[in-house]
Amino acid sequence: MRATDIIERKRDGGELTKDQIDFFVNGYARGDIPDYQAAAWCMAVYFRGMTARETADLTLAMAHSGDMLDLHDIAPIVVDKHSSGGVGDKVSLVVAPLVASSGLPVGKMSGRGLSFSGGTIDKLESIKGYRVDLSEAEFRQQLKAHGIVLSGQSKDLAPADGKLYALRDVSGSVPSLPLIASSIMSKKIAAGADAIVLDVKCGSGAFMKTPDEARVLAQTMVDIGKNLNRKAIALIGDMDQPLGHAIGNALEVKEAIDTLHGHGPADFTEHSLVVAAHMLHLGEKVQSVEAGRALAEKLLADGSGYRKFLELVQAQGGDVEMVDRPERLPHASIVRAVKADRAGYVQRVNALEIGLTSVDLGAGRAKKGDPIDYAVGLLLHVKVADRVEAGQLLFTIHANDQAKADAAEERLRRAINIGAEAVKPLPLFYGIVS
Numbered sequence: 001m002r003a004t005d006i007i008e009r010k011r012d013g014g015e016l017t018k019d020q021i022d023f024f025v026n027g028y029a030r031g032d033i034p035d036y037q038a039a040a041w042c043m044a045v046y047f048r049g050m051t052a053r054e055t056a057d058l059t060l061a062m063a064h065s066g067d068m069l070d071l072h073d074i075a076p077i078v079v080d081k082h083s084s085g086g087v088g089d090k091v092s093l094v095v096a097p098l099v100a101s102s103g104l105p106v107g108k109m110s111g112r113g114l115s116f117s118g119g120t121i122d123k124l125e126s127i128k129g130y131r132v133d134l135s136e137a138e139f140r141q142q143l144k145a146h147g148i149v150l151s152g153q154s155k156d157l158a159p160a161d162g163k164l165y166a167l168r169d170v171s172g173s174v175p176s177l178p179l180i181a182s183s184i185m186s187k188k189i190a191a192g193a194d195a196i197v198l199d200v201k202c203g204s205g206a207f208m209k210t211p212d213e214a215r216v217l218a219q220t221m222v223d224i225g226k227n228l229n230r231k232a233i234a235l236i237g238d239m240d241q242p243l244g245h246a247i248g249n250a251l252e253v254k255e256a257i258d259t260l261h262g263h264g265p266a267d268f269t270e271h272s273l274v275v276a277a278h279m280l281h282l283g284e285k286v287q288s289v290e291a292g293r294a295l296a297e298k299l300l301a302d303g304s305g306y307r308k309f310l311e312l313v314q315a316q317g318g319d320v321e322m323v324d325r326p327e328r329l330p331h332a333s334i335v336r337a338v339k340a341d342r343a344g345y346v347q348r349v350n351a352l353e354i355g356l357t358s359v360d361l362g363a364g365r366a367k368k369g370d371p372i373d374y375a376v377g378l379l380l381h382v383k384v385a386d387r388v389e390a391g392q393l394l395f396t397i398h399a400n401d402q403a404k405a406d407a408a409e410e411r412l413r414r415a416i417n418i419g420a421e422a423v424k425p426l427p428l429f430y431g432i433v434s
Contacts, residue, residue, distance in 0.1 A: 050178035062186035065160035069192035079283035080193035088242035093256035098305035100148035130318035203240030205351020244268030248377010330375035353415035
């Protein structure tokens with residue numbers, strides 16, 4: 001069997017066998033197949049797609065490319081959540097500690113940023129000392145001791161996906177349904193999750209552009225879970241505008257902290273409570289989603305979620321002073337206001353352009369291995385349907401380079417449409433796939 005033959009077969013629209021997928025995935029994980037061949041294969045999959053059977057086989061191959069965690073000696077049920085990506089999506093930073101503070105263990109392996117979509121691990125690394133490279137033994141020990149882990153992808157768990165994940169980011173193959181679905185689900189399966197809530201975004205700032213596309217991805221992942229005896233449910237969330245106000249690593253950590261104190265943006269707080277409610281229900285902590293919502297609200301209001309976040313940061317070596325005093329988080333040298341030049345209604349906010357602007361500022365990666373500037377990013381002060389007046393604040397740019405700040409201002413002005421006619425607010429969710 002040759003890697004070239006497998007690339008060509010998929011390039012020409014053929015269906016790969018399980019053996020061919022196993023050969024390619026394991027060969028890439030071992031280093032026998034180089035990046036350039038893996039990138040060519042990813043692009044072939046992007047253009048030609050995969051059948052449901054191929055996608056399931058790819059998921060299992062990546063999950064089995066390393067160790068498989070069985071956490072049932074620690075807890076009878078472990079719940080996890082995953083987002084398909086978006087702009088300003090810091091939901092895991094709030095939901096994981098909120099749910100874990102109920103006593104339901106949350107063991108989560110998260111990824112780094114992909115293209116315009118920020119990564120949970122990059123955000124957490126804004127906190128000085130926070131370790132994201134936990135070994136399997138450390139993952140297990142922390143979950144047992146604290147009931148929560150927010151770690152990067154262990155080299156021992158789904159290593160093939162870890163390599164492909166980074167490669168997709170810089171090879172133009174991120175928005176591929178089978179690659180997205182198999183990447184997400186392989187990590188969940190390898191990390192031992194029994195119940196998985198999938199937060200599938202759609203819109204300009206997501207990889208799936210329409211609710212229908214998002215439902216196809218959601219159904220693909222829910223079906224993978226079902227076939228592998230995992231409980232899975234998917235929420236279809238809006239990403240036609242950024243979630244919350246903050247876009248950028250340290251800025252998003254600060255917003256998550258504010259939210260855990262009960263002072264977060266309304267849309268982000270509501271989104272987090274809905275996801276938490278479903279996690280508590282799917283993880284059998286409560287008997288209904290409604291009861292899950294009530295419990296999540298209580299844990300937010302009484303500070304349990306915030307205290308669990310502090311416990312998480314301390315357990316993984318992070319500086320808890322940065323959490324208690326967010327002004328100690330990395331901050332930019334340039335802070336610039338962008339104001340409306342006319343009155344009217346916010347008719348559109350282009351989340352994709354805003355996400356790409358944050359990448360250009362240094363909050364994301366243009367190529368594999370690029371360093372992240374944790375301090376930079378921006379704050380969005382308005383939402384679709386808001387009435388604004390001339391001179392009202394639209395954005396605040398946080399930059400460490402004057403030329404980049406200038407370019408960001410020009411791009412952000414094009415990313416928001418203000419018109420005379422009122423429009424309806426965007427929904428937070430479009431439905432559920434279960």
